[in-house]
Amino acid sequence: MIDPHDNANDRDDQPPTDGASPDAARPPGPSASPAEPENTGTDESARGNPGAGARPDAADGEPTADADAGPEPTADADAGPDVGPDVVDGELAGEPRDDEVGAATGGPRWRRIAAAIFTPKLTAANMVIALLLGVLGFALIVQVRSNANESTLANDRPDDLVRILSDLDARKDRLTTEISSLQNTVQQLNSGAQSQQAALDAAAKRADELGILGGTLPARGPGLVIDLIPASGQQIPANTVLDTIEELRGAGAEAMQISGTGSAAVRVVAATYFTDTTGGVDIDGATIGGTLSITVIGDPQTIQAALSIPGGVDDTVRNDGGTVSLQTPGTVEVTALHEPQALQYAHSVP
Amino acid sequence: MYAVLAMIAGIALGVILEPTVPVALQPYLPIAVVAALDAVFGGIRARLDGIFDDKQFVISFVSNVLVAALIVYLGDQLGVGGQLSTGVVVVLGVRIFGNVAAIRRHLFKA
Numbered sequence: 213m214i215d216p217h218d219n220a221n222d223r224d225d226q227p228p229t230d231g232a233s234p235d236a237a238r239p240p241g242p243s244a245s246p247a248e249p250e251n252t253g254t255d256e257s258a259r260g261n262p263g264a265g266a267r268p269d270a271a272d273g274e275p276t277a278d279a280d281a282g283p284e285p286t287a288d289a290d291a292g293p294d295v296g297p298d299v300v301d302g303e304l305a306g307e308p309r310d311d312e313v314g315a316a317t318g319g320p321r322w323r324r325i326a327a328a329i330f331t332p333k334l335t336a337a338n339m340v341i342a343l344l345l346g347v348l349g350f351a352l353i354v355q356v357r358s359n360a361n362e363s364t365l366a367n368d369r370p371d372d373l374v375r376i377l378s379d380l381d382a383r384k385d386r387l388t389t390e391i392s393s394l395q396n397t398v399q400q401l402n403s404g405a406q407s408q409q410a411a412l413d414a415a416a417k418r419a420d421e422l423g424i425l426g427g428t429l430p431a432r433g434p435g436l437v438i439d440l441i442p443a444s445g446q447q448i449p450a451n452t453v454l455d456t457i458e459e460l461r462g463a464g465a466e467a468m469q470i471s472g473t474g475s476a477a478v479r480v481v482a483a484t485y486f487t488d489t490t491g492g493v494d495i496d497g498a499t500i501g502g503t504l505s506i507t508v509i510g511d512p513q514t515i516q517a518a519l520s521i522p523g524g525v526d527d528t529v530r531n532d533g534g535t536v537s538l539q540t541p542g543t544v545e546v547t548a549l550h551e552p553q554a555l556q557y558a559h560s561v562p
Numbered sequence: 563m564y565a566v567l568a569m570i571a572g573i574a575l576g577v578i579l580e581p582t583v584p585v586a587l588q589p590y591l592p593i594a595v596v597a598a599l600d601a602v603f604g605g606i607r608a609r610l611d612g613i614f615d616d617k618q619f620v621i622s623f624v625s626n627v628l629v630a631a632l633i634v635y636l637g638d639q640l641g642v643g644g645q646l647s648t649g650v651v652v653v654l655g656v657r658i659f660g661n662v663a664a665i666r667r668h669l670f671k672a
Contacts, residue, residue, distance in 0.1 A: 322669070335616075337616030337617065337620070338564055338565070338616070339564070340616075340620050341564075341565050341605075341616065341619060341620060342564040342565045342567070342568035342569075343568060344598075344620065344623050344624075345565045345566075345568050345569040345572070345602065346568035346569055346571055346572035346575075347572060348569065348572065348595065348598045348599070348602065349568070349569040349570065349571070349572030349573040349575075349576065350572035350573070350575050350576045351572075351576075351591060351594065351595050351598070352572075352573070352576070352595050352599075353572070353573045353576030353577055354576045354581055354583060354591070355583065355591050355592050355595050357576065357577075357580060358582060358583040358588075358591075359592075369644065
C-alpha cells in the first residue's frame, strides 16, 4: 500500500503540472463553479467507482496500455491501481477534500462536460465565444471548400510551376515540329495531286485527239463543206473521190465525212477504201451516189487553195462535166463515226 | 452549448453560401483557421482542468489568429512565406496535439 500511495502522489502531481499552476494562481474563480458538479459527482463516483476502478485495473494490466503510454510507462501502468485504492480510502476514511478533488477529476468528467455543454446561461462572454466559434466554423468550411474547388495550379509552388511550364514548352515545340511536317506532307500531296491532274488532263486530251484522228469521236471546228456534183446521169468516179480526199489530207484536213444523195454520212479514216460500184461509190461498204457532200475540218483557205490548183480536184470534176461547190459555214461538225476494228496482231510498244 | 450551436451554424452557413475566399486572404485563412483550432482545443483543455476563463479564451483566440496571420504576412514580405507558414502549422499542430493529449488524459485517463 505504501508504494501505490507514493505513486499516487506522483500521479496526482502530474496532471496539475499541466493545469494546476494556473489553478493555484487564481483558486477562487474557476474552481468554484466546477466544484458543485464535482461534489455531486463524487458521491456517485464513490459508489460507481469500484466497478469503474476494477475495469481500468484489468485494462491497465494488459500490455497494450503500456504500449499506448510510450514515454512514461511506469506512471501509466500505476495509474489504474492508483484510482482504485484512493477512492476506497477516501470513502472509508472520509478524508479531506484534497483526495476527493483528485479523484473527482477522474470520475465525473463526462458529467462535467455535459453540465458545461448544457448550461443554459447566456452571458455576454458566452455570446462572444459562440460568435468566435461560429466564425471559426464558417472560415473552416470556406477554406475547405475553396481548397477543394481551386485549380491545382493556383496552389503549386513556383518550382513546380516552372517545371510544368517547361514541360508545356517542350510539348509545344514537339507539336510545332509536327505541324510543320504535316504541312510539308499536305504540300507534297497537293503538288502530287496537281501533277496527277495534269497528267490526267494530258491523257484525256491525247485520247480526244486520237479519237478524232481514228474516227471514233465526233468533231467540230472551222472548215467547209464541199459538194461534188456530177453531170446528169453520171456518178463521181471513185478515183476522183480518192484524189479529193488525198488533196484534202495534203491540205491539212483533220476530220472528214462523206455523204451522198439520200445516204448516211461515212467517216473518212486512214483505212477507208473507195471502189466504183453501180449507183455510186462504195465507201467502206456503204454505197454513196449522186451529189457527194464532203464535210471537212481544217483551215478553209488552205483547203480552198488546194482544191483549185490547176489539174486539181476542181479541174478533174469539171472535165467530167460536173461541178464543185464550196460552202463555208464557218464551223462544221463531223458526226459520223468509224467503228474501230479490234486489233488482233499489233500491240503497242511500251 | 451556444458555442457548439454557433459553430454548427457557421458550418451550415459556409455550406449554404459557398463563398469564395478573396485573393488577398488566401494565404492567411488556413493558418488563421489552424490557430483558432489551437485556441479552441486549449479552451476545451482549460475547461476540463477547471481553469477556463472566458476573457482569456477570447483574447487568446483573437491573438492567436492575428499573430498567425501576421507571421505569414511577414514571411510573405520577407520571401519565406511558404516555409514560415509551414513552421507555424507545425508549431500549432504540436500544440494541438499536446492539448488533445491532455484532454484525452482527462477524459479517458490514458
